[in-house]
Amino acid sequence: MTTLVPAHVHHHPPAVTETEEALARWEDDGGPLYDPVPRPDAAEWLRISAELTERLPELAGREDILVTCAPGTLSGAPAAYFPATANLEIDEALFTPHRPRTLHPQRAGDEDRYPVAWGAMIHEAAHAAHSRWLTPTVPRGTAQRAAAEMLEESRAEAAHLARRPDDRRFLRATVHTVLMADMMANAPADRWQAAFAAGLLLARRDAGILDPDESEPVETAVTAILGPDLLAQLAAIWKAAHATADDDTEAMLAHGQAWCQALGQQPQAPEPPLIPGGSGPDGGDGALTEAVGQTVRAVRRNEQAQAAARQHADAARHNRARTKAEHAEQQRQATQIAGQVFAPGARPVLPGRRPDKRRKLRTPVTGTRTPTGAERAAAGRLARALRTAAYRERTAIITASAAPPGRLNMRQALARDAQQAAGAVPSATPWIHTQRKHTPTPPLRVAIAVDVSGSMGAAAGPIASAAWILARATALTDPDSRSATVAYDRALTAITAPGRTPARVTEFEATGGAHRLAEAIDALTAGLGLDHPGAGRLLVIASDGHYNPDEAASAAARITALRTARCAVLWLAFAPGARPLEGATFLELTDPAQAAAAISTAASTALTTANRA
Structure with a gap:
């Protein structure tokens, strides 16, 4: 053949092979019985041929074509199509270097591993679908x-x-x-x-x-x-x-x-x-x-560059899907934890475990007391500061018109008179109208996470006082504002539930072990909607930050997610040597009454973020 490429469409049936000749001689005149040498992978190639035949209709739009994979082809080309017998042949060599038992063409996407062989079948499928002009009379x-x-x-x-x-x-x-x-x-x-x-x-x-x-x-x-x-x-x-x-x-x-x-x-x-x-x-x-x-x-x-780009895009889609699934699972678990932590009369909860009525965890709460005058005053000052931070100036909408009402702009009025005198269509707008409109003030969502591990023993009193001041001030700010407080060590304990204003200061002792800050943030996020816009959102963490690496990494991931969702995070420490996690605004305080101004500043940032959302 003198062409550059062997023909891919053969209008006549393929030539008779030696094997077929031997079988024909045996049937016709009793020739020697043909005994083919079995190939160890022949069954696999038959399976592959059948699976390719099942996939061919989606390529050619025809269901009458049989695909055959064999070592070498009758046509001599890597692949060929025989319209007379509705047969499509593909050389097994095109699937190199894959072993036949690893090939599963019936699975969509498996063809990505052997694009050359699949491309050859697509080419022949194109002939099967579109090369329908009749066998030419030209030899x-x-x-x-x-x-x-x-x-x-x-x-x-x-x-x-x-x-x-x-x-x-x-x-x-x-x-x-x-x-x-x-x-x-x-x-x-x-x-x-x-x-x-x-x-x-x-x-x-x-x-x-x-x-x-x-x-x-x-x-x-x-x-x-x-x-x-x-x-x-x-x-x-x-x-x-x-x-x-x-x-x-x-x-x-x-x-x-x-x-x-x-x-x-x-x-x-x-x-x-x-x-x-x-x-x-x-x-x-x-x-x-x-x-x-x-x-x-x-x-x-x-092709290599495009394949790399496809792999990168597939990996990115896979990562996004995995991240989305992980986020959905985390939200489900957070909702479950919040339901357990904030249930009426709930006891301390071990995250990830079902409540055991036979084994009650020791609560860090030791009792309640009446707030002092100084604490009430601090709560009042903080409430006023939060209201000031939440106040929005009225927005002004200025419109210009050719007729009242409004304030007359003399320059525009003279320009309009000149236009009329010149016989032109007047376009000047001399009347300026200003409309001022109040914009709604967003409520507050304030979450408080209190560390009650053993290292926080000396700060238990000041933290309890600061938590009450913050929760009380939030309630005084706006009827729609909500706060919640969770104490955490290895278990989670609700100090105040969302929507419940504490009348008394809850006292506790810090003697626990471990730090379930990540789970505490999950419970507070689910209970108050810290990851949803529409409110000024603030997470306050009272801790010294002395966590093991795994605990710190989990909590830092939650803080980063909240910051991405435009929720402000404030870290309070009541003793030197604290190690706040990255992403939180750090404040070191020695007097709970001093927390009012600092928290007010953080709340202002949260409200500003909510206004821009």
Whole structure:
């Protein structure tokens, strides 16, 4: 065969193989029994063939085609389609380096592992779906028929891409791995073969399979052999072929004839023989071969870059989906913990465990007391500061008009009179109206997490006082404001539940172990909606920050998430040497009454954030 690429569509049944001959002799005249040598992976390839047959209808839109995978093919091409027998064959070698037992084509997405083999099947499926023009009367081997069949290669792929544009990357893999490798081996350099290279490669560019930058070296080399005018004439032929109907035999043969005439070749004459090695009479010196190689490398490079980009995008989608699932699971667990912690009459709760009525955890709460005058005064001052921080100035809406009401702008009035005197349509607007509008003040959502581990023993009294001052002040700010307080060590204990204003100061002792700050933040977030906009949101953590790395990492992740959700985080310490987590505003206090001003500043920041949300 003299063409650059073996034919992919065979209108006659495949030739009889030696195996079939041996079987026929045994059946007809008692010849020696054929005893094939079994292959260890033959069953796997039969399974693969069956699974490819199941997937083919989605590619070709036909259910009558049988796919066969075998070592080598009857046609000699890496893949081929036989319309007479509705059979599609694929060389097993295209699946290299995968072992047959690892191939599962029936699974959508498995084809990503062997794009060359899948691209070959797509190419043949394109022929099965679109190469429906009848077997030509022109004999095989003539220049006209060879040209028509060559034009059909890109025409079928163009028609396929119109139906399934996402198959482009697989067709590209087949082009640069199968078609171009054969062209590199045969080194086309004369006019006929250079024209065929253009019809196979540049036509695929115009079909949308190759990119212009990839085919540019081939275009330059072909132009040097054929000249720009002849190349433009050939391009017009393959573009006309792309627009030809699937079953228009006469048009495709006419395109083949026009191709031959453009190259000065007799249509009914035998196809010109292949001149190897770049020694054609038209001065070919291997430049086209090198250009094909550059195109091969460019396509491979671009495909690798695109594959890396797809992998990166897939990984990013997977990470987003995993993050979303983890966030949903965390929210579910947080809601469950909040329900246990803030349940009426709830006792201390171990996060992640079901309440055990037979084993009650020791509560850190030791009792309650009446707030002192100083604490009441501090709560009142903090409430006034929070109301001031929550107050919003009225917004002014200024509109200009040609008629009252409003304030008269004399400059605009004179301009309007001048326009009227000149006979022009007046456009000046002398009346300025200002409308002031009150904007709603957002309520507060204040969450307080109190560390009651053993290291906080000396600060238990001041923290209890500061927690009451903050909760009381929040309640005095606005009827819709809410606060909640949770004490945490290895367990969580509700000091005040959302919406309940403490009348007395809850006292506790700090003798526990471990630090479940992350779970305490989850409970407070779910109970008060700290991650939802529409309110001024503030999380106050009273702790020395002496946590193990795992505890600190979990709590820091929750703080970062709240900061991302535009919730302010304030860290209070009542002794030197505290280690606040990153993302929180740190305040060291020795007197609970001093916390009012500092918390007021933090609340102002929270309200400002809520206003901008």
